Amino acid sequence: MGGDHTISYPILQAISGFRVVGAEECWHKSLTPLMKEVREQMGDGPVYISFDIDAIDPGFCPGTGTPEMGGLTPIQALEIVRGCRGLNIVGCDVVEVSPPYDFEGTTALQGAHLLFEMLCVLPGVQYSR
Template sequence: MMRLPTQPTAAGLDACFIGVPMDIGTSNRPGTRLGPRQIRDESRMLRPFNMATGAAPYEHLQVADIGDVPINTFDLKKSVGIIETFYDDVLATGAIPLTLGGDHTLTWPILKAIRKVHGPVALIHIDAHADVNEHMFGETVAHGCPFRRAWEDDCLLNDKVFQIGLRGTGYAPQDFDWGRDRGWKVVQAEGCWHRSLVPLMARIREMIGDTPVYLSFDIDALDPGFAPGTGTVEPGGLSTWQAFEIVRGCAGLNLVGCDLVEVSPPYDTTGNTALIGANLLFEMLCALPGVGRRDITLTNLEF
């Protein structure tokens, strides 16, 4: 990832990139098992200095790519257990995991591992879908269920859960209202149209404070005009600049883990979806605790 060194474990690292090449939890178009390798490939031109925020993460953090979780590609439930155990080992080193997905099922076992270290955490979840289904086609483990399962496992602080970008058709109002009924803050995509999300993120930072927080970014939160390479596309989504505002707006929070999920290379003929995913993962790295920032002057249109 980003031409970084590789090593077999997270020992000695402040942060690490991890791939979870999985799509056995998908319900529509498959292909996310190929996401980590494509994101890594499209990350090769990323440079070490963030020209917008002044962040130079490699000056402050030891970072490496520790490869992929060895999931069982034939058994989703076994894979969930494998992922949780893998992240137990990563978190025991003190490293902050940055995950390349893979379908969104993976966030549930990661949050279970994080709970053992940090207790229930705040959550910033960017997605077209709420992913709080009780079941999908009779299955309770799938990419539409991770946050329902995480809530059941007491992984989340209800008053500090934020879902941004939800949209599209549904089966009933409960598709989005289930979280609201538990005190979660749901910002539908329509509320983001034609707006900067800088004020929203300022409010979220104020509400989260220094509580440990997990950031989960499903690439289908973006409008398919920006990121068509995903399994369950919905029109009317966020723009790339709004995505940057969200992730950059997490700087200053006590981030304990991040993921970027649902990139499906078979539907990403130009590579742009994976490229955007790689850039968002770099922005997540730049937002981690301990990353210093230099003063940057952004020239506006009036000079």
């Protein structure tokens, strides 16, 4: 939680390929179909979810050292994490939350909620919303 992408051991264990999807491919649409493709691509292989909070537009999450305009909405972030249900998740993290820049606490709240959502999609966890 917090920090940067130096949490590497479980990530290295989970390497089963990757695909880069540019933010502009996500604008103005649901990401549910994309996550269906991801589940098909990953199959039963081990998956490590690493969510960089600066992927969310700074209008929603300003508390990061590297804000990026044109990012995801919080709803799209939830679609991504919830879309991971059914994958063989071996670990997860949320990184790049920077409290000194998080003057209203909204970024920390979003990061904490994303971690909660990640726990809910771990294999064997039964949680209904």
